[in-house]
Amino acid sequence: MEKWAFVSDFDGTISKKDFYWQVIDNYFPEGRELYTKWKNGEWNDIDFLAKVFASINRKEEQITEDILSIPVDEDVPDFVRRVQQAGGDFYILSAGTDYYIRPIVNYLGLEQVTVFSNKGVFRDQNIQLEIDPNHWSYSERYGIDKAAVIRRLKEEYDIVYFAGDSEPDSHPAELADRTYATGALPDILDEKSVSYVRFRRFNDIAADLAAEGRLPK
Template sequence: MLGDFVFISDFDGTITKKDFYWHIIDMYLEKEGNDKYKKWQRGEMKDIDFLSYIFKNIGQDEEQIYKDIIKMKIDPYLKDFIDFIHSKNGDFIVLSAGTRYYIDILFEHLSLQDITVYSNKAVYKDKGIHFDIDPTDKFYSERYGIDKKKVVKYLKSKYNKTFYAGDSMPDYEPSLLCDERFATNKLISIFKEKGVNFHSFNSFKDIEYILKKRELKDEI
């Protein structure tokens, strides 16, 4: 039996105010991190290779990395929004091309429990965070580690309706598979350029407001 609906959200720059890689670059890798960022933006590095370089070169012990992770700021309305989704018989799922390593730590620190997360596996070693990616995984992507489109296709087979929230280009194609899209930051201009229907938002509170208006028309 199909579930009622699922709300899928990107993590970095959507749930958080700042991408984790910028969090690390600004603290520890200002010159080389910005150089790698420019190469990545020019298309000279794959997304997974750029992130791998930043994460594995943090140069701090595990305790310090933990302290750095829990400093990350998230949308303060996230928990209320998740509760709202659950109250309407929906599921809330995080889909990230970053890594569960920092997502799980931050969610646990904030007492955000029982949230399903699809993301790349990673481990701490040699003073950094190292990806542990299985090329045989059904959601594998050579470019991103995890293929968001494959995950969304899978979730569409489990739910009657799908919603997606994201902030950048890696969210563009997977979001097109969903019934409705919500965009912040760079994804807004991408959708406008491509002529895609979407709702812009600054906070999950904005999305809840839109869905509540829809609810009055029995359309969620």
């Protein structure tokens, strides 16, 4: 029997809104100019996120409230459970931070979901990133090297599926056995000549896996 896993990005893939936009919209309007500089290549991804997350200046209770208000694809809880019931393992792989991902996973009632992400802690009324440059998955640009995580998972699993929506996801997409792409990712993968299956919501992925026989219909 094949051992398989489904790995998903979080922001813009599981969630419908990136957490950094939640912060910029609510507390850090200056972040819009910083966002432009980031997209122009003047800032590394992880430096941009660290600056935004360190610009909240609110009590932890307010931050938690903001986290749990992030809209999530309504299909996700059922999809995760279907994967697990079919014998697959579900992972979240994010270049954001586990500080906001884990509370949402718990809020959705999901169990046995492993999160690979940058470590975040609440300190001085902000989210501070604690990144270890000696960690096996360290990336100077993203904090976490998503491709390195997929490589390690492929040593453990016969089949690894991946879903993502943006540029950081293009690197693991090249290694996954099948990639599901949404948002900006399809155009990026087209430029790289990397194959993918386009999706809009997780029910689309479930239907594809069911047609393959990976999930029960």
